[in-house]
Amino acid sequence: MFGTFVHENDPTTRESKALKLSTTGDITGEGATHRSAVTADYRYYWDTWGVRGHTLDLGYNRYLAPDWLVESFMRYYRQGHALFYSDNSPDQTLYITRNRELSTMHDFGPGATVSYTIKSVPGKYDLKLSASYQFIDFHYADYTDVRTGKPYSYKASVLNTVLSATF
Secondary structure: OOOOOOOOEOOOOOOEEEEEEEEEEEOOOOOOOOOEEEEEEEEEEEEOOOOEEEEEEEEEEEEEEOOEEEEEEEEEEEEOOOOOEOOOOOOOOOOEEOOHHHOOEEEEEEEEEEEEEEEEEOOOEEEEEEEEEEEEEEEEEEEEOOOOOOEEEEEEEEEEEEEEEEO
């Protein structure tokens, strides 16, 4: 790590659990021709490596026409580092890692999805096409960028298309 000869070693087993609370509310007004709703989700994650994570998702969706659904959302995630994580350990211990995904970090990102129902036969099948975009801003609190000496961060754009069939 940082020029020393400390060998990284993760445990070979890991047990994790998560608890999620969700709510969805229909906010379609009287006389409205298209349904809309808001959603809120909170997820708490913990594992035997000492990683604790919190995720908050907020969303709004609305049908623009019977076959067209538009969804917008915001996601915030933060986590604490693993018990054996170190950004710059000078000593070898039984378990040690500098894996940035096991460090203290948080990310934030807005996104949107557009879905089109290509064909639907109630009780038999649905064929849908979806496209989504999400911008994510990652910040690591205790993972140093060796090029700058500052905490590492980056931004990402995620594009996703899905063709799904339910039958």
